[in-house]
Amino acid sequence: MPIVRVALDVPLPTLFDYTVDDVVVAGQRVIVPFRNRQLLGVVMECAAGSELASVKIKPVLRILRDCEPISSKLLILLQFCSDYYHYPIGQTVMSSLPARMRADKPISVKHEFHYRLLNSAPHVDHIPKRKTAARNIVATLALHSCTLQQLKTLTASAATQLKWLSEAGWVESFEVNPHEVEPCSHRFANAHKLTNEQQQVVDAVTRASGYCCFLLHGITGSGKTEVYVHLIDRALRAGGQVLLLVPEINLTPQLEHYFLSRFPVATLVSLHSGLSENERLHHWQQAQTGMAQIVLGTRLSVFAELPRLSLIIVDEEHDSSFKQQDGLRYSARDVAIFRANQCGVPIVLGSATPSLESYHNALTGRYAMLKLTGRALADANLPEIKFVYTKQTVMVDGISEVLLREIANRIAKGEQSLLFINRRGYAPVLMCTECGWLSDCKNCAGKMVLHTKDQRLRCHHCGWQIRVPTLCPECGHPELLPVGSGTQRVESILTDRFPDARILRVDRDSTRNKRAWEVMRSKITANEVDIMVGTQMLAKGHDFPALTLVGVLNPDSALYSSDFRAAEKLFAQLMQVSGRAGRADKPGQVLIQTEFPDHPMYLCLQQHDFEGWAASQLAEREMADFPPFAFQAMLRAEGLVEADVYAYLNRAKLAGAKLNHPVEIFGVVPASLARRANYVRAQLLIQANSRRVLQQFLRVWQPGLADLASNKLRCSLDIDPLEF
Ligand code: ADP
Ligand code: ZN
Numbered sequence: 001m002p003i004v005r006v007a008l009d010v011p012l013p014t015l016f017d018y019t020v021d022d023v024v025v026a027g028q029r030v031i032v033p034f035r036n037r038q039l040l041g042v043v044m045e046c047a048a049g050s051e052l053a054s055v056k057i058k059p060v061l062r063i064l065r066d067c068e069p070i071s072s073k074l075l076i077l078l079q080f081c082s083d084y085y086h087y088p089i090g091q092t093v094m095s096s097l098p099a100r101m102r103a104d105k106p107i108s109v110k111h112e113f114h115y116r117l118l119n120s121a122p123h124v125d126h127i128p129k130r131k132t133a134a135r136n137i138v139a140t141l142a143l144h145s146c147t148l149q150q151l152k153t154l155t156a157s158a159a160t161q162l163k164w165l166s167e168a169g170w171v172e173s174f175e176v177n178p179h180e181v182e183p184c185s186h187r188f189a190n191a192h193k194l195t196n197e198q199q200q201v202v203d204a205v206t207r208a209s210g211y212c213c214f215l216l217h218g219i220t221g222s223g224k225t226e227v228y229v230h231l232i233d234r235a236l237r238a239g240g241q242v243l244l245l246v247p248e249i250n251l252t253p254q255l256e257h258y259f260l261s262r263f264p265v266a267t268l269v270s271l272h273s274g275l276s277e278n279e280r281l282h283h284w285q286q287a288q289t290g291m292a293q294i295v296l297g298t299r300l301s302v303f304a305e306l307p308r309l310s311l312i313i314v315d316e317e318h319d320s321s322f323k324q325q326d327g328l329r330y331s332a333r334d335v336a337i338f339r340a341n342q343c344g345v346p347i348v349l350g351s352a353t354p355s356l357e358s359y360h361n362a363l364t365g366r367y368a369m370l371k372l373t374g375r376a377l378a379d380a381n382l383p384e385i386k387f388v389y390t391k392q393t394v395m396v397d398g399i400s401e402v403l404l405r406e407i408a409n410r411i412a413k414g415e416q417s418l419l420f421i422n423r424r425g426y427a428p429v430l431m432c433t434e435c436g437w438l439s440d441c442k443n444c445a446g447k448m449v450l451h452t453k454d455q456r457l458r459c460h461h462c463g464w465q466i467r468v469p470t471l472c473p474e475c476g477h478p479e480l481l482p483v484g485s486g487t488q489r490v491e492s493i494l495t496d497r498f499p500d501a502r503i504l505r506v507d508r509d510s511t512r513n514k515r516a517w518e519v520m521r522s523k524i525t526a527n528e529v530d531i532m533v534g535t536q537m538l539a540k541g542h543d544f545p546a547l548t549l550v551g552v553l554n555p556d557s558a559l560y561s562s563d564f565r566a567a568e569k570l571f572a573q574l575m576q577v578s579g580r581a582g583r584a585d586k587p588g589q590v591l592i593q594t595e596f597p598d599h600p601m602y603l604c605l606q607q608h609d610f611e612g613w614a615a616s617q618l619a620e621r622e623m624a625d626f627p628p629f630a631f632q633a634m635l636r637a638e639g640l641v642e643a644d645v646y647a648y649l650n651r652a653k654l655a656g657a658k659l660n661h662p663v664e665i666f667g668v669v670p671a672s673l674a675r676r677a678n679y680v681r682a683q684l685l686i687q688a689n690s691r692r693v694l695q696q697f698l699r700v701w702q703p704g705l706a707d708l709a710s711n712k713l714r715c716s717l718d719i720d721p722l723e724f
């Protein structure tokens, strides 16, 4: 009897054999018995026979024929991920699918409806001028049939308009056969004439036949987005699908709206964690049928089925949110590159501050380097960056007089200021002035952060919280002092200093509510805010025309961090946040408060010199034998008993050493947060001078690891880790 090999959501590195008495193809979903349960699985292979004794093989219970099978291309991609990240194949496959497709129930396929103009419809000129919305819709439908979603980008009242247009017998809806989607012949909206530099970039990518990885290094405001729009347009006109990957930040809906407005007649779907399960399934299916021409998504969308994929764009490619930090610890950027190669299509990695990995690959010719060196708008200059030497300046509760004066200046001129501090809460720790007691978390090796709004001490690692004590819990002393600053404290200092200013704090606490950020953003754009205080949420990709001053409070700690990537991240963040200042016709200014104004990183930043900074970092990395000159894997373990954690990692280290591979196995060390939610955490780093050598080692070493651990430990292997 024919056999199918099925991927199941179980932590075992194998496929499972079942018999079938019906026609099945790879990629089909099936329901099978497993131990005492029924599980949904994906058929990875069909075979004539099994190595198992036939009495042991159970039959497939049910074959789901509710949607197209997963393509063999995607199955190969998933197999690659499972091999490369050393993660069980079944869990790899399952974690790539929308939840609805992993459930053991059939899914329903949502039908797609389009609207089109009927012959009976009058010419747009014959519709009264005052019916602007209806005229817009009719004019658009005259060019191309559209979905309701597309028409909603033209006018908010699209649904009502369509109702009466249908009743008048001028418009009808029809069900679309996804295989008959017309290629999009209509040009995108509001095109700018490209600058010479932009045109060269577009030409270079367009010339690529087949796979090529481009690194688009363009300063903030250089018009990378405009380049994407032109490239997407070409791909759509050739009948292709485009995958646009963006970081996991609250910008996604905004970007979606922006691209919808640029491509009013294309079908764009988003894929990100903010969607409901039904939406995610529906969008995934639209990608799968080829209906969706543009898929805009965060890292998980790299696994979307895209039968006519013809271009991949990774925006802000340096962003660490492309790396998944649990389960299948993949880098969506790296998987995207593999995928582009597999499909023989170009991929563009865009950033103002590329990751050193990508930049190094572009310097050495593995990727093609493309540059945008000037701002797209002729009169938009890069901001002037200055430093405030905190040791020689009058400081008011951590904010320098100079900065406060500049803020006052902006308020007087009706311009906006942004104070950037990467710490939420009021103060990062509370201290007793008598005995030195600190607000340690009882569960973690970290401190509890003071939140004054609700008078709580809260641990940002495990969520544990208590009321702020009035007396020192150690010695009973009544004076407890907040040490250091967070966004709330900066907000309150500013409120004291500028009682009439409109101050807005933007951090994870103030934007917990889904709509909150939307409301805040529209206030900022309407210039109803004078000063913003925010964390990195405010650093990325926003365009606030009235913002002319950015102050950065105390970013120094990253310069002396034990994480060798901390300085790279800080540079990128400061470039980003500086890029917020003066994007329109008003010049921008950036003031950075620091104890080390002569640090080489700050000097490069002042010159807007990414190249110089990257060159010095790369030289340091090469000397120290760090990535991108070395390839790493991190084995992590955590458990309630410290001795178990260390014993396991030491056994793993010993087992690795015995294999005699040309890899370097470092010592077992505590994780940077050595205890979290009562779990002791430690790690073991493996390093090699080539990816191939590292993978060869992992292939023999990894399968034995499970036997070394007691089942009380949580262990994981992280390939190309970003967190140390
Ligand atoms: P980036 O993504 O590199 O930060 P954007 O694409 O957002 O830059 O462009 C910055 C600004 O310049 C935007 O307001 C955009 O509309 C404008 N812009 C981009 N390209 C052009 C062009 N060729 N001509 C005129 N304006 C442009
Ligand atoms: Zn005390």
Ligand code: ZN
Binding pocket: 441, 442, 443, 444, 459, 460, 461, 462, 463, 464, 676, 677
């Ligand atoms: Zn904690």
